[in-house]
Amino acid sequence: MKSRKRIIHLLIGPLLFALLCVCLPHSVFTEFETRAAVGTIIWMAYWWVTGPVDYAVTAFLPIALNAIFRMTDMSSVISNYADETILLLLGASIISVMWENTGLDKRIAITFLRLIGSSLRTQLVFWFMLAAVLSAVLPNAVVCATITPIAVAMLKYIGMDDIKNNKTASKILLTIAYATGLGGLASPLGGAMNLVTVDYIQKITGKEYMYSSWVVRFLPIMIVLILINILFTIRDVKRTEMLGGSKEYFVARYKELEPMSYEEKAALILFVLATVLAFTRQLYQGILPGLKPAYVFIICAIVSFLLTNKKGERIMVWKNVQGKIIWGLMYIFAGGLAAGTLINKSGAAEALGEYISKLDMKGGFVTVFIILTVTLLMSDVTSNTATAAVAMPLVISITQGCGLNPIPYVYVASVGVNLSYMLPTSIRAIPVGYGLSPKYMFKEGWKITVLIIVIMSIVCALLLKYWPAFSTV
Incomplete structure (x- = not known):
């Protein structure tokens, strides 16, 4: 980026912050802290998309601005930079370095290319469905953190090291990010945000909510969303577009591989x-309640430094490993969490919810559209779980206040809570840490966001009107 252009982008960030602090309607965001929190999000988003500084540097803005403007207690902001998921990402990153040190990354890449083939369309559909299916029953951060390095290993093997400037590589990582977010909607086990929703449904009905009910009611929505996401992803991919050589080529390379070494096996x-x-985890959490996924990855990362090869030499040495760890990945993820903390702890999310609650909503398409739009955009600037915690009680109080059955609108809000596409916050920070450009993410993200809001508003409104089960538990 040219020096003059970079300086302009650098100045626009704080200018946007200042303008929002002054110009946001005081009738909605009555406190300065709430306006400053919104301004921080916009400043971060602008710098992430335009890139005048490193993405990880932008991730520290919540700390710097909160130190000056005191939007909320600093300890709640700082804690995001030592979140459990950060440790999970660190452990996964160290294990990925071990792949590179032992040559396992090459073997994994050739194996995937041999099995799936080199058609880009096939590759995109495969990675999407793999991530979506796993995210339906597992935490999406874990799924994204384990699948992304595998995809990156494959891409590097075929010469796509510069993911930021390679459209094909960027598209594959973006597909994984989309799928891990979407897959969580398929069942309550898809993430903590769904368990928050289930808890509120149980409070409304006064009885236990069966997880099978969730799966049935979201099935038609999931089918539509999967089709939208896949068609959007492959819309500009030609049938003849390939990754490297043909499938036969990778089959031949696989046959040429030496038997797996001891180091690779380890x-x-x-x-x-x-x-x-x-x-x-659910199988052993009663026995080892403290052994969460993040700590499992850290323990395995520690073990990697204890192992030696057949010559007695250590496979992993910190001095050599630390330069290969993707530190920026962890800071970008933490910055997104910290931004969400500012929005929620400062009262900005609550202020927005109170404003929406005053709108004259009478149910139907308009109400569905508003709920979807607000929850989806909130999920882009904060974590899905935080959005659920803020949005669900508001949706329930608004609909009950209007004399409406809250259940279908809680389902509608769940769609928005689980989906987000534009900014490198939450799990979307993971592919960005591996090289995906936030500018590309935003460029593609706003298009599919508009598409999803429009189509899902229509689909949910139709289900609300013509499918009685959608309004029950």
Whole structure:
């Protein structure tokens, strides 16, 4: 980026912050802290999209601005930079370095290309469905953190090291981000945001909510969303577009591989062990309640430094490993969490909710459209779970105040809570940490966001009107 252009982008960020602090309607955001929180989000979004500084540097803005303007208690902001998910990402990153040190990354890449083929369309559909299916029953951060390095290993093998400037590589990582977010909507097990929703439904009805009811009611929505996402992703991909060579070429390269070495086996076992333990936590959490997925990955990362090869040499040495760890990934993720904390703790989210509650909503398409739009955009600037915690009680109080059955509108809000596409916050920070450009994410994200809001508003309004089960538990 040219020096003059960079300086302009640098100045526009704080200018937007100042304008929002002054110009946001005081009748809605009555406190300066709430306006400053919104201004912080916009400043971060602008710098992430335009990139006048490193993305990780932008991630520290919540700390700097909160220190000056005191929007909320600093400890609640700082804690995001040591969040459990940050440790999970650190552990996964160290294990990925072990792949590179042992040559396992090359073997994994050739294996995936041999099995899936090199058609870009096929690759995109495969990664989407894999991430979406796993995210339906597992935490989406864990799914994204384990699948993304595998995809990156494949891309690097075929020469796509510069993901930021490679449209094909960027599209694959963006597809994984979309799918891990969408997959969580399929069942209550897809993430903490859905469990928050289930808790509110149980409070409304006064009885236990069956998870099978969620799956049935969201099935038609999931079918439509999967089709929209896949068609949007492959819309500009030609049938003849390939990744590297033909499938036959990668089959031949696979046959040329040497037998798996001891070091490769050790790297693979650690990855599989960490992944399986993270994905099956419910089987042992009663015995080891403290062994959460984040700590499983950290333990396996520690073990990687204890192993030696057949010559007695350590496979992993911190001095050599630290330069290969993707530190920016963790800071970008933490910055998104911190921004969400500012929005929620400052009262900005609550102020917006109170304003919406005063709108004369009478149910039907307009109400569905407003709920979807607000929850989806909130999920883009804060975590899905935080959005659910703020949005669900508001949706319930608004609909009950209007004399409406709140259940279908809670379902509608769940769609918005689970979906977000534009900014590198929450799980979308993971592919950005591996090289995906936030500018590309925003460029594609706003298009699919508009598409999703319009189509889902129509679909949910039709389900509300013509499918009685959508209004029950």
